[in-house]
Amino acid sequence: MNIAQSYEKPRWSADLCSCGDTGTCCITCLLPCITFGQIAEVVDEGGSSCVLHGCIYGALMVIQCHCLYSCLYRGKLRAKYRLPSEPCNDYCIHCCCEPCALCQEHAELKNRGLDPSKGWIGPPNAPPPMPPSMIK
Incomplete structure (x- = not known):
């Protein structure tokens, strides 16, 4: 890695x-x-579980407040990977283009080795957890 690469800002992969x-x-x-x-x-x-978040999101869709909830998680994702807030802030992206924002976030996680459709299975390349019978 050269010096210029080490100072590059993180970018969305999708x-x-x-x-x-x-x-x-x-x-x-x-x-x-x-x-x-x-x-x-x-x-x-x-x-937290996929089902819990999906149900909360679905309930918020009834009163058209789901964008508030989903933009919070876009912010968490951006903070986790130091991604820029582009092309505008998280709320605007989710309010104006919810499906595109969700697809981008899903693809970002998948490109980082975490497939959201499989659920949380730990960080990429992590050793599998030890069975309870092996823990003393």
């Missing part, structure tokens, strides 16, 4: 307007609560 994986794109357009739940579970590193 574009906001690229759909990426067709399956994720279709699920996100039809049932965004599923994609959001998967993203939230991975961002929280398994501290």
Whole structure:
């Protein structure tokens, strides 16, 4: 790594307007609560379930407040990987283009070795946990 590379700002690995994986794109357009739940579970590193986040997101969709919830997780994802707030702030992106934002976040996690559709299984290349019978 040269000196210039070490000072580069982190960038999103997926574009906001690229759909990426067709399956994720279709699920996100039809049932965004599923994609959001998967993203939230991975961002929280398994501290909360996909189902819980998906249900909260779905309930908030009824009163049109789901963008507030999902933009919070975009902020957590950006903070975790030091990603820029572009092309505008998290709320505007989720308010104006929710499906694109969710697809971008899903693709970002997948490109970093964490497949949200598989749930939280630990960091990439982590050794598997020891069975309880082996722990003394």
